[in-house]
Structure formats: structure tokens, C-alpha cells
Ligand code: SF4
């Protein structure tokens with residue numbers, strides 16, 4: 111089984127639309143939406159949930175006001191300034207500021223503090239018209255999206271092995287932070303979907319740096335390539351110097367947006383369009399060398 | 405005290421940066437010079453790409469305190485490892501190995517309380533930088549930038565916010581995408597939040613998540629629909645149903661998208677787009693006087 115993560119650095123490059131297109135081309139593949147902060151792939155794949163699991167999020171401290179003597183020791187020690195005096199007297203923890211380190215719980219001289227995992231996060235195993243899909247839903251303002259990404263990936267891998275799947279295709283998160291890292295450690299290939307804008311380029315460079323640190327083979331797709339042909343050229347040149355294979359370029363076309371509005375991948379929506387052809391070619395470029403190996 | 409406006413979007417790439425940069429420029433040229441743009445998208449700060457004339461006037465390193473274990477004092481009891489909720493510490497007694505991974509450490513200080521042998525001390529570890537830029541004589545753009553792989557987004561955002569001038573009439577925070585901790589940190593001090601979305605199913609889904617977060621945080625907010633004309637009308641139905649205020653609608657304009665790509669957001673703005681930013685600025689001015 112080959113695990114591929116699709117990333118973009120910058121958001122809004124069209125990563126999920128392209129992932130959905132790959133999904134409708136891939137056979138014997140398991141899919142995972144590991145953009146757990148803002149998951150969108152399910153809007154096209156329309157998963158039917160088969161299994162729901164709770165993911166234990168970060169802990170949040172709670173003060174038992176019956177025991178608390180208002181000594182204020184924890185306020186001084188909390189590095190995140192998450193503990194405050196209430197106007198009506200007594201102390202309270204601001205759940206949005208609490209990082210769940212349990213320092214206060216451990217040092218409170220009166221043992222008035224306890225902590226509980228947040229139970230706002232869930233992950234799912236579902237059926238879709240293209241195959242099994244794993245996805246997640248995070249509560250608002252939650253932490254630890256990196257850990258949730260790792261959990262979804264681990265279970266997706268298990269499912270893929272069980273089914274003897276050829277591929278596991280992950281729709282990854284934006285950025286270069288902990289969740290991006292969690293989405294690429296140990297994967298076989300990364301596909302970068304970028305767009306020719308200064309910010310798209312800037313973020314792509316940061317992401318490439320990160321992927322190269324992990325020595326993962328990297329492919330690139332330039333989406334909306336005709337928005338700025340000058341930057342497209344610069345990107346192509348940059349990819350050559352970095353030894354990154356360019357899978358292809360896709361011109362801007364409202365059909366990509368219209369496909370999403372119709373909850374379809376572009377392959378389903380306009381199967382004979384130029385864009386559909388291009389994406390088919392790209393998917394073949396990624397998968398053919400792998401099939402030959404087998 | 406300055407009036408603080410945060411610009412958010414659940415989904416990346418809806419045009420949050422475009423709105424932040426344009427709003428900043430509209431306010432600066434038409435309303436007050438005393439405004440600062442604070443780029444809180446510390447994983448991928450991009451605001452500066454649109455201001456070629458900005459000069460660096462100050463740059464400082466942001467450090468995090470990371471514990472270092474002195475192996476000559478350490479008894480390898482593993483108490484600190486047990487205390488660390490972030491799995492940053494590895495102690496292997498059999499080979500007398502003790503180490504802390506700065507990329508996992510959240511600088512909470514719990515391990516310092518754990519160690520009874522005085523083996524742990526904190527050292528400063530760089531996690532990113534803050535830069536002040538100016539296009540005249542005073543700082544008007546501030547940027548935070550996180551070292552790749554560091555989990556300390558919120559720390560940088562906190563320091564960055566502290567670095568902005570409270571003397572400003574207005575501060576504009578360009579928030580990171582998503583709905584997790586770094587967004588909460590950015591929005592926490594804001595007086596008003598602008599949520600930028602696009603009229604597609606993706607945009608709407610992520611908007612709902614962000615609206616929930618705003619409600620939970622009890623923030624006042626309104627919506628800007630970017631790329632209007634593309635996609636569908638569902639977002640408008642949602643806003644009506646939820647009685648959420650639509651502050652402005654920026655029409656999709658292919659040429660302008662090309663200009664954006666080039667980093668030229670602030671010249672040759674199509675009149676229809678300029679008008680929407682004026683509308684937004686006037687709304688904020690009224691709101692600020694009212695608040
Ligand atoms: S400071 Fe906190 S996060 Fe860092 S190593 Fe110590 S216990 Fe772990």
C-alpha cells in the first residue's frame with residue numbers, strides 16, 4: 111500500500127477539488143480527510159458514516175470552588191494566564207486559554223483542581239461511492255489537531271491494510287505547523303497543489319523545505335496556472351532546480367467551482383473536459399511507476 | 405486603547421489576506437493614518453508581499469523557555485516524563501539518557517515542579533521572529549513568523565499582539581485560517597471580527613464552523629463574501645436564516661485575481677471592489693463610535 115498526502119501550504123489553491131478528482135479515478139483506495147480544522151472533502155464524497163469514535167482532546171483544568179481557598183498560587187504559576195478571579199468571587203479556568211498541561215492540578219496545595227479530556231472531537235469511518243473514507247470533526251477552538259491527524263491516519267492505514275488497498279490518499283491541512291507535519295511523517299509521497307500567486311509561491315517554498323527535511327518524494331501541480339503565467343514560469347523553474355516533478359498545470363475554469371457546487375468531482379461533472387483529461391494524466395503519472403513495480 | 409478588528413476565515417484561501425490588506429489601505433488613506441496591520445498568520449505570513457515600499461524598522465527573536473536536563477544531576481527517576489503532558493521528555497534509565505524535544509515542548513513548566521533533584525533548568529530556544537515595518541516614519545505593519553515545525557503559534561501571536569501599539573486608533577489582526585487555538589488567541593482581544601467566506605459549499609461549511617466558534621467566544625462579528633458571483637447562493641440563505649450581517653460583497657474579477665497573484669492589490673482596484681471596502685470602512689467607523 112502506498113500512502114500519498116496532498117498538501118498546499120496556502121489554503122484555497124484548489125487542493126480538495128483535485129483530491130476529489132483523484133478519488134474518482136483511484137481504484138482500490140482508502141481516503142482520509144486529515145484537514146481536521148476545516149474538513150471539506152466530505153462535501154463531495156458524501157460519506158455515509160459507519161463507525162463513530164471519540165477522540166480524547168487536550169485536557170482542561172477545572173477548579174472545585176468548594177475546596178479552593180482562593181490562595182492564588184495557581185494563578186502565579188500558570189504560564190498561559192488561563193486562571194482568573196471571577197467577579198463574583200472565587201477562581202475559574204478559561205477553557206480557551208488552558209493548554210491542558212496539568213501544572214495547576216499538580217501543585218495546588220489543597221488539591222482543588224482536576225482536569226478532564228475534552229470530548230468535542232470525533233473521527234469516523236464511512237462508505238463513499240469511491241471507497242472507504244476516514245474523516246474527523248473537531249470542536250471549536252480545540253488544540254491538538256496534530257494528534258487527531260495522527261489518529262485518523264493510523265486508523266486509515268489499518269483500514270487500507272485490511273482491505274489490501276493499493277493506495278491511501280490523504281487530503282492534508284494547510285500551513286507548515288504541527289498538523290502539516292503530522293500529515294506527512296512516514297508517507298510515501300507528497301503531492302503539492304499550488305497556485306501561481308506570490309503568496310502561493312511563498313507558502314509552497316516553506317512547505318517544500320519541510321517535506322525535504324523528511325526526504326519524501328514530492329510532486330507538484332500548478333492549479334489556475336493562467337492566473338499569472340509569469341509566476342507559473344518561475345515556479346516551474348524552481349521545481350526543476352529542486353528536483354520536484356511537475357505533474358501538470360491546470361488552467362482556471364469555473365467548472366471546477368461548479369462541480370463542487372453540484373457536489374461532484376470534475377471527473378464526474380465534466381468527464382470529457384480538458385481539465386478532466388489533465389487530471390487523469392497526472393494521476394497516471396503518480397500511479398503508473400508504482401503499478402509497474404508490482 | 406485601540407479598536408481591534410480581527411479578520412478570520414475557516415477555510416484558507418477565501419481572500420482573508422486580500423480583505424485585511426485592502427481594508428488596512430482604505431482606512432489608512434481615507435480615514436486615519438494611525439492604524440496598524442498585524443499579520444497573525446504566523447505559519448504563513450503573507451501580508452507584506454503586498455507592500456513593496458515597506459522597510460524593516462525592527463526585528464526581534466521570540467524565544468520559548470525549554471527545559472534542559474543536566475545528566476550529572478539527574479537520577480533518571482522519570483518523574484518529569486510522567487508530568488509532561490506533551491510527550492516532550494524522554495528518559496531512558498538503562499542508558500542514562502535524558503532529553504527534551506523543543507519541537508514538542510509547550511513551555512508549561514510542569515517538569516520543573518516534577519524534578520526533586522534540581523536537574524532541570526530552562527534555556528531560551530528561538531521559535532520565530534517579530535518584525536516591524538514602516539512605509540512612512542512609524543510602524544504600520546507588524547508580522548510574526550514561526551519557525552517551521554514549532555508548536556508555539558500562540559506564544560508568537562501573544563508576543564506579536566503585545567508588540568502592536570495601543571496608541572493606534574485601529575489595529576487590524578489578520579488571523580490564521582481554521583478554528584483552532586491560534587485563531588482563538590488572535591480573536592480573543594478583538595472588539596469586532598470580520599469573517600471572510602466564498603460562496604461555495606466548502607466556504608459555507610467552514611463558515612458555519614467559524615460562526616460557532618464566534619458564538620462560543622461571544623464575539624460580535626459580520627461577514628464579507630469574497631469572490632461573489634462564483635459558486636452558488638446558499639451562503640446568502642444561511643446568513644438570512646441565522647440573521648448574520650452581510651457587511652460587504654467583493655465581486656470575483658479575473659483580472660484583479662491576476663493582480664493579486666502579482667502582489668499588486670492596491671493599485672488599479674476596480675471601482676466596484678473599492679466601493680465595497682469603503683462600505684466596510686464606514687460600517688466599522690459607525691460601529692466603533694457606537695461601541
Ligand atoms: S515545560 Fe512542559 S511541555 Fe516542556 S518539557 Fe516540561 S513538562 Fe513538557
Ligand code: SF4
Pocket residue numbers: 473477478479480481482483484485495502518519520521522523524
Ligand atoms: S525528574 Fe529530575 S531526576 Fe527525575 S528523570 Fe526527570 S530530570 Fe531526572
